[in-house]
Amino acid sequence: MIGSLTLTIPPPWNHRHLRPTPPSIKCESGGVPLTKQGHRFFSSLAATADVNDPATANRLIKKFVASSPKSIALNALSHLLSPRNSHPQLSALAFPLYTKISETSWYNWNPKVVAELIALLAKQGRYDESEALISQAVSKLKFRERDLVQFFCNWIESCSKHNSKEGFNDAYLYLSELTCNSSSVYIKRRGYKSMVNSLCEMDRPNEAENLVDEMRKNGLKPTLFEFRFISYGYGKLGLFEDMERMVCEMEIEGFQVDTICSNMVLSSYGAYNAFSKMVPWLQKMKTLQIPFSIRTYNSVLNSCPELMSLVQGLDSVPLSLGELVKILNEDEALLVQELVKSSSVLDEAMEWNGTEGKLDLHGMHLGSAYLIMLQWIEEMKCRFKVEECVIPAQITIVCGSGKHSSVRGESPVKTLMRKMIVKMKSPMKIDRKNIGCFIAKGQVVKNWLIPDGEGE
Structure with missing residues (x-):
């Protein structure tokens, strides 16, 4: 039975703050940029509070939330919820921080934050807390189907980013049930798109392709996004024949190969040093008048070990x-x-x-x-x-x-x-x-x- 949770729950989540944005420090792993205040807070937690010492951690969290503006507190929470946060040893404190934020006067419930927190809790094996949050969210949103499907989509996508298999499977069941039972075309499209995307994130592109077949049986034509997700899903695994097959299917369905799709293909080839396939693809782009982008350059050149060695060494870099x-x-x-x-x-x-x-x-x-x-x-x-x-x-x-x-x-x-x-x-x-x-x-x-x- 799903437990109860006596919280008020999370805040509006917006990377654009109404007040001037405070100086931020990019986390080393490329996750959510962290403000200087947040950096000091985490340094203090790491230095004086062990995650197994809840009294000290809660005291520092309470002091931080009480003395911080809304944007600073939310930024710190966002950092802990990110799969790429640079303080993974503190991620267990995301729930206590979230709880304290939920008690503030400025706090508004936000399903995206809840979804991200549920995904993190599932990864940590904290199922009682995550199930209580799921129950609470479903109760709040059950009469607003569009908001409910958005919550499930945020949840499953967060699980896939955390690579949380158990959390992913739970989210998939909820989203799949809503998608199949809804009479709304919008709900079905939104649900299928998110499931296909997340399956590919979890390195399960063949299941995502089966889902596209299910879409067709239910009278929904796959969109460009589904084809992109699946072709890149195969490409990331080095399954180039399947990737190329999906690109061909995309063209047969009437979608043109564009710069975004081409960059995904080039990135996939590059990850496996398939240079013999990259050159013809660049030539194909020119033939089809598909413009190169900065990401095209990044995808191609990042896969060139000799060139990257030259620019990182600096001293011997050619000047023409x-x-x-x-x-x-x-x-x-x-x-x-x-x-x-x-x-x-x-x-x-x-x-x-x-x-x-x-x-x-x-x-x-x-x-x-x-x-x-x-x-x-x-x-x-x-x-x-x-x-x-x-x-x-x-x-x-x-x-x-x-x-x-x-x-x-x-x-x-x-x-x-x-x-x-x-x-x-x-x-x-x-x-x-x-x-x-x-x-x-x-x-x-x-x-x-x-x-x-x-x-x-």
Whole structure:
């Protein structure tokens, strides 16, 4: 029998806060960014309170919640609920923290937070607490079918992210029953989409494909999302024939292969060093006029061990596209050549006018930033050699200051750019007003790239 829980329950969950967002520290594992206040709180917990010492932990939690604004308290809870939180030894304190937050005057019940907490509790084997929360949520939402299906979807997706098999199976049963019994097409579509997605997250794409067959029998045509989930689910497991089969089925159903789908395919090939399949796929993208994106670059170049070794080593990094292609092995050289044949990513990343010539490297992983930088240098040389070329007053490289890096304030891209700039003897310097940028006068950059007489 499901137990009762005498809580009021969780708060509104929004990554956009109404008040100014406090400084945050990116957790090392890439999970939810943590505020400085939250970081101090967790450090205090780790130093003075053992998870088996509930009295001390509860005292610190009570003090933190009482003295913290709503956004700070919720950020700390969000961090503990994340599957990738950088304080896993403190994850058992998520429930006590949640309980204390639920008692505040500003607190509003939020099913997404409850779903995430249930998934974490199930992973920890704390079934009494999780079942009580499930019972409470179902009771609150049972007359609001759309809200109920959203809760079940959040729950099953959270379980899949935590890789909690037992919690996943429970959530699947609830969601499957609601989906099958509902007369609403919206409920059925939402339920099937979430189940397919979550099965693929749990490395069960064959079951997800069976679910798509069930959708068809129930009169629902699969959407692009289901095909993407399943093809990528197979791809992550290295089952390329099944992945390619699903892509073909997607096209037969009338859906076009797009950049998102292509990036999933490339990422799958790259994870297994299937370079011989990556080059033809890049060529297929060009034939079908599917634009490359920053993620295309990231997916391809992250799978190139020689190139990644070069950019991480820094000292021996080639400073031109020609040098790079010569030094790489044949497979990686072919991939680089296919990428640079298209200028679509460079065109998106750069601006060029009389005021400023700017290259924005945000969103690029190390290999992508390096290759785009080399392309940009070549592009600037070509432009400066044209007599009618507009010379920007300032040239700027935007690489960020490391706010979102694994170690706050240490941007790998910025470090790479600095090394390249020094080795190239470039006139660009760190902007004193924005340490995430390198700047120089446009005419000075032109004189550096095109010495006197070379542009004639």
